Amino acid sequence: MKIIIPVAGIGSKLRPHTHTQPKALVPVAGKPILSHIVDYLIEGGNKEFIFIIGYLGDKIEDYVKTKYPSLKASFVVQEPREGTGHAVWLARDLVKDGDELLIVLGDTIIDYDLRTLLSMEYSALGVKKVDDPRQFGVAEIDDKGFITKLDEKPSIPKSNLALVGIYRLKNGGKLMEALDHIIRNDMRQNDEFHLTMGIQRLITNGEKIGTFQVGNWFDCGGKANLLETNATLLKRNADVNKQRYHYNNTIIIPPVSIAPNCDISDSIIGPNVSIGENTIIRHSILSDSIIGSYSQLETAILHQSVIGSDAYLKGLSQSLNIGDSTEIDFS
Secondary structure, eight states, X not given: OEEEEEEOOOOGGGTTGGGTSOGGGXXXXXXXXXHHHHHHHHHTTOOEEEEEEOTTHHHHHHHHHHHOTTSEEEEEEOOSOOOHHHHHHTTGGGOOTTOOEEXXXXXXXXXXXXXXXXXXXXXXXXXXXXXXXXXXXXEEEOTTSOEEEEEESOSSOSOOEEEEEEEEESOHHHHHHXXXXXXXXXXXXXXXXXXXXXXXXXXXXXXXXXXXXXXXEEEOSSHHHHHHHHHHHHHHTTTTTOOOOOOBTOEEOSSXXXXXXXXXXXXXXXXXXXXXXXXXXXXXXXXXXXXXXTXXXXXXXXXXXXXXXXXXXXXXXXXXXXXXXXXXXXX
């Protein structure tokens, strides 16, 4: 089993955080998005990974080599970026005929049963029913559960089964041949080579490809979604990460994730707060927020906020002596 993880996107919806780091390394619930994906795959016994990198790709390569030194990792640069099909096709020299492939997009965190997926007789794509599938790739299936057609962001969807970004192919070599045909004949859709186009060619040529339902599907493509994912994962791991944080004159309201070497005093932290390592927080109230590493916050009151690494924020502080029948509005 070879695992391909495309992480070449620029993450424009997460700016300004993606100006200095790739989207896959944005932290959520105590570790980067990419680590949530890779850790689960490693737990399943997988050790051979191919990362398709592009924008700030050197940071992803450095992170993987430092965090996972024993991993058999290859890095392929996608430049220019011409779609997920093009990204996977660039790894063709690393995939032999007969190699099983698991392709996992590197910007989403998904709950799925890896063991069940790998034990399936046929190739299969991860799907989830959604109310409005027009913004996703969509799978149409027959009465036996096999895919008959894949449609990328259809204006009039004929199915509500959205593709979530997990693709298990029994023969990676055949997929590469299909993608090679599409790319060499410049068969673009919306100016991109979509991975679904290559898989559709396999289906048209007679290969049976099924689907498997996933659980929670966390799209970390914007601030609101990122914070929602952070809160959900913190709550899920509340028992696993249950530990007593001791900081001077500070109240901790779980669930929270506080990295090592933080200096926190005279503050209220939580719920649903993730704080990176070596961060200083004084006289502050934080809830439902993500704070990066090596940052410093003083007299800050934050809710639904994302603060990057190496940031400094000092808020307002008042000392008041207010008499009777007084109204003050600081808004």
